[in-house]
Amino acid sequence: MPERKALICWLVSLEGYVTPGSLKDKCSKCGQPVWVAPSSWFILYDNPEMEPLCILCAVEEMKKDKEFEIGGITPAQAVEVLEYLNSR
Numbered sequence: 042m043p044e045r046k047a048l049i050c051w052l053v054s055l056e057g058y059v060t061p062g063s064l065k066d067k068c069s070k071c072g073q074p075v076w077v078a079p080s081s082w083f084i085l086y087d088n089p090e091m092e093p094l095c096i097l098c099a100v101e102e103m104k105k106d107k108e109f110e111i112g113g114i115t116p117a118q119a120v121e122v123l124e125y126l127n128s129r
C-alpha cells in the first residue's frame with residue numbers, strides 16, 4: 042500500500058496565531074477551510090501527491106492508523122515558529 046502523505050493544517054474556524062502570508066485551502070477529508078503557511082507552500086509544491094489535512098481529521102487518522110507518522114519540521118517551518126515565539 043502506497044504511503045499517503047498529508048500536510049497537517051490549522052482550521053480557519055479555530056482561533057489562534059496565523060502565520061503571516063498564510064493562504065486558505067481546504068482539508069482533503071472534511072473540506073473545511075484550513076491555513077497553509079508560506080513554508081508549507083513549498084512542501085506542497087515539492088510533493089504534489091500530498092494533500093492538506095485539518096488538525097481534527099489528522100487526529101482521527103492517527104487513532105485509526107497506527108502507522109501514521111509525523112515528518113520532521115522543515116527549516117522554513119522552524120523560522121515561522123520562531124517568528125511566532127518572538128511576536129508574543
Ligand SMILES: [Zn+2]
Nearest residue numbers: 068071095098
Ligand atoms: Zn478535516
